[in-house]
Every structure is written in C-alpha cells, then in structure tokens.
Amino acid sequence: xxxxxxxxxxxxxxxxxxxxxxxxxxxxxxxxxxxxxxxxxxxxxxxxxxxxxxxxxxxxxxxxxxxxxxxxxxxxxxxxxxxxxxxxxxxxxxxxxxxxxxxxxxxxxxxxxxxxxxxxxxxxxxxxx
Numbered sequence: 001x002x003x004x005x006x007x008x009x010x011x012x013x014x015x016x017x018x019x020x021x022x023x024x025x026x027x028x029x030x031x032x033x034x035x036x037x038x039x040x041x042x043x044x045x046x047x048x049x050x051x052x053x054x055x056x057x058x059x060x061x062x063x064x065x066x067x068x069x070x071x072x073x074x075x076x077x078x079x080x081x082x083x084x085x086x087x088x089x090x091x092x093x094x095x096x097x098x099x100x101x102x103x104x105x106x107x108x109x110x111x112x113x114x115x116x117x118x119x120x121x122x123x124x125x126x127x128x129x
Contacts (some may be wrong), residue, residue: 036112038079043072046091046118048103053089055114079104085114088123097121 016023038057044067046048052065055075062075085102099121104110 014099036079036107036109036117037076037110038104039074039076040085041072041074042067042087042114042116044069045115046112047075048118049092050116051090051092053087056086057102058083079110080106081106082106085112087114088117089116089121091118 003078012035029080040055040057042055042064047069050064050067051069053129054064055062058077058080060077062073062077064073067073082103082105084104086098086101088096088098090096093116097116097119098114101114102112102123102125110125113124113126115122115124
C-alpha cells in the first residue's frame with residue numbers, strides 16, 4: 001500500500017511539472033517574466049473642481065487634489081495580478097462619488113481614460129497590448 005502512495009505522488013509531481021512546462025512553451029517565458037504596465041488619465045468633466053481623491057489599482061494608491069474642470073491627471077502602475085480601479089472623488093462642494101470599475105490582469109499593457117462627471121465615473125480603454 002505504501003508503495004502505491006509513493007507511486008501516485010510521483011505521478012502527480014510529473015503531471016504538474018509537465019503542465020507548467022506546457023504553459024511555458026505555449027505562452028513563452030517572456031509572458032511569465034516580462035513586466036507589464038498600466039497607464040491611466042483621469043479627466044474632470046464635472047462642472048466643479050475636484051478637491052481631492054484617490055485611485056487604487058494593483059495594490060497601489062494614487063492621491064490627487066485640485067483638479068479643475070477639463071483638467072487631467074496621469075499615472076502609471078505595474079499591471080500585476082487581477083485588479084480593478086477603486087476610485088473616490090470629493091468635489092469642492094463636498095459631494096463625493098465612489099466607484100469600482102475596469103479590470104486588469106497580468107500579461108497586458110493598459111491605457112485607460114477615466115472620466116469623472118458630476119454623478120458618475122466611467123472608463124474607456126484606448127489601448128490594450
């Protein structure tokens with residue numbers, strides 16, 4: 001019986017190793033080791049100034065303040081793992097909007113445009129590589 005357990009464990013290890021090797025051959029080693037980036041532009045399309053806010057993505061949080069109407073901020077992050085944008089905006093009037101939008105995952109470079117309106121936040125992906 002003990003011999004069968006050892007044989008099953010060895011077969012399992014070989015199968016796992018073959019699956020990893022097949023994935024590396026299919027996607028290539030650069031897929032696994034290459035760094036991917038995301039870039040976003042947040043534009044204020046509301047009718048008042050954004051007093052302050054935050055954008056969180058892939059474990060990184062970007063804080064910003066005093067974004068005038070029709071002005072933008074830009075940031076870059078490392079696109080690692082699965083994530084989404086978590087955004088909080090506080091306007092000069094004190095009104096606050098929050099949203100969780102978009103999706104990123106390892107293996108791609110992202111170029112996103114986030115638009116803040118008075119009552120909503122939207123995203124437009126302009127480029128995915």
